[in-house]
Structures are given as structure tokens and as C-alpha cells.
Amino acid sequence: MPFKALSDFYRVDAPYLKVVLPKKYSKSVGCYVSKTNTIHLSSGEKLEDPFVILHEFCHHLRTHDRKHRGTEKYANKFAMDFIEAFKPSRKHSSHVSYK
Template identity: 50%
Template sequence: MSCIFCHKVKKRGQILEQNFKALIVYLILNGETEKALEMLAKRYSVDVPKIKVGLPKRHKKKTLGCYNAKNKTISVLNSDALKEPFIITHEFYHHLRTAVDKKHKGTEKKANEFAREFIDAYKSTIAKVSGK
């Protein structure tokens, strides 16, 4: 893969966290959501969640995504949402938090903060590359 985010700056044998987060956002924006989820799962030592288009019936149409801990599935409203880094990383946070005991852990606030860290890392990396 050749992209500006793939330049590996090594620190103790790992990609720096900011570069990793920026790469995850880049992959999602470019339609490689499954690869991004695989990398996230590996990084956090959890199973790779399934992903599907279409929300469960009990969810409101205004919901863009949700996580079902029982079947380890991130569901998104439509195919456009598959390329939305905030939605994917937010729902991955719920997957990460439920990996231990299958109960829905973590608040929406914490999931939003987790997702925002990825978006901010991406924006920061873009700014550095473009010289802004």
C-alpha cells in the first residue's frame, strides 16, 4: 500500500499512534472499512467485528450505526455509512468495550471521544503533509 499514512515511523517497533489512527480514517474514507476493522482488532487484541448494511428493526431511522454485542456486528444505515470514519470508529469502540464480558459498556460520550481522536489524528496528518 502506498499512501502518505503508510510511512512507518517506528517507536519501539510500532507505528506511532497518530499515524495508525490517521491510516484507519484514510482506509475507511477510501472504502477499505473491513481492512481498517481488521487492523483495529489486531491493535486492540479483539476479534474482528462483522459489518453489515442495514439496521436492526428496533433502531430509529435517524441512527446511522449500532453495535450488537451478541453477534459482534456493526450495523450501518446504508452503504454510504461504510465510508464514515466517525460512525465506524464509534461503533468499534462499543465492540472493544464489550469484548470482555458481552455487556454493553462505555457511554456514547466515550465512544464519541474515541472516534474524535481518529478524526483529529487524520486532520493533523493532512495538515502536516499539506504544510498548513
């Protein structure tokens, strides 16, 4: 289950995942459908894009009683902040310089 760790951390049910978009979202790279509790992606390649996955997971988090309570701006920020927090820093790099 790809969302288990995130869902456990945020104490929410894990969404389902499908690599196919609903017709009305055919021009998107991803979407979250609250009615089915499903994150849809446009292609299998998007499974490797943490921004898309986290952006749509944010929509999952921000949906209550099947009503969306978030914005695209907030979902973008959530994804970027999450990615930034887990980027390896140069300070803790395994690269050793012998000058």
C-alpha cells in the same frame, strides 16, 4: 475484512459488518450488537464515514461478556480523537510555497 487493522492493534476479534439495521435501531445511523458481534450501518454511504465506523468500533471494544461498558460520550470522543490523530497537519503538508 474492514476491521482487521483495528482489531489487530487492540488485540480483539474483528466484528462482523452489515449494512442493515436491526428494527429497534431503525432511526440510528449505526449500532453495535454484542450478541452477534456485529456492527450494523444504516446505508452503504456510512461505510465512508470514519466517525460512524470508529464510534461503533469503540462500542465493540467496550463490550465484555456481551455487556456494554461504554457510553455514547466516550464512543464519540474515541472516534473524534482517532480522526484528529490521523488528520494531515499543515506543518507536514506536501504543499510548497515559493514566496
